[in-house]
Amino acid sequence: MMISTKGRYALRLMADLALNDVGESISLKDISLRQDISVKYLEQIAGNLSKAGYIKSSRGAKGGYRLTKEPQKYSVGDILRATEGNLSPVACLNDEENICPRADQCLTIDFWQGLYGAINTYIDGVTLADVIKGADNSQKCNGCK
Amino acid sequence: MMISTKGRYALRLMADLALNDVGESISLKDISLRQDISVKYLEQIAGNLSKAGYIKSSRGAKGGYRLTKEPQKYSVGDILRATEGNLSPVACLNDEENICPRADQCLTIDFWQGLYGAINTYIDGVTLADVIKGADNSQKCNGCK
């Protein structure tokens, strides 16, 4: 599977923050109850998103997280990359350590690069605002793991 | 990773059959030497492709495999699905056993379905003929795992 639970939960976390934004920090406990994801797991995911600058934390009692910008300014691609790292569909396109010693001779690499491009084009073209559009209070996904 | 070695090797196997087609069966041993993939692993992959009807085997000495149709009649999507099964980027879109009990309430499912669509559109739009286009004898990928 290309996108692990971490990436999917990150998107739900961000959507939850966007939907429930009333001007104060939202705790992971609240998100946990709404989204049915353990606080401990959410902590790790929030850590990634925070390090990327996409959410801002307040520590201590009454603490929690908020978005750092408006929902329409996040692409889903950014959110997923913050938690999943590289979204390459195949190992041999990994930027960091391209382990394929013969990429220049490979018949199939152009195809994979094209697929990678198609994926990025799609995910970068959808914003967090698009994701939460049309959501009402009953549309908070609690069971989708 | 979305596409495992099996799917990538399947595409290279098919490309090898297409490139080296001179009217007789090609053994996995030959493909193994050109592509640097073990015969034993190729056997499993060829089994999948054969069951899908994409290649035809001849058993015994001088046996091997051939394509069952011209390269431009295979989409890469078909080849990948034959070995990888479902190419859904997320678990909750798996057709067979959609384990998400609240898909109808899920905020993010539309996004994932859109991504799935973008992936399928791309991979179904490229043929095996496209993949081998421009290949000469030096362009057989031997090291790309």
Next chain:
DNA sequence: GTTAATTCCTATGTTATAGTTAGGATATAG
């Protein structure tokens, strides 16, 4: 017919990753 080469079938092992839980340190509102 015997041999060598090949596909066919499926079991087994090994390694890596996903998915999660856990513990305790640090910070802050009340």
Next chain:
DNA sequence: CTATATCCTAACTATAACATAGGAATTAAC
């Protein structure tokens, strides 16, 4: 002070990826 949070990172478990292995069945060539 206490309760409630985030923060940091280690550890565990289950699953899947990635192969290797063994032997049966089939066939061309001699």
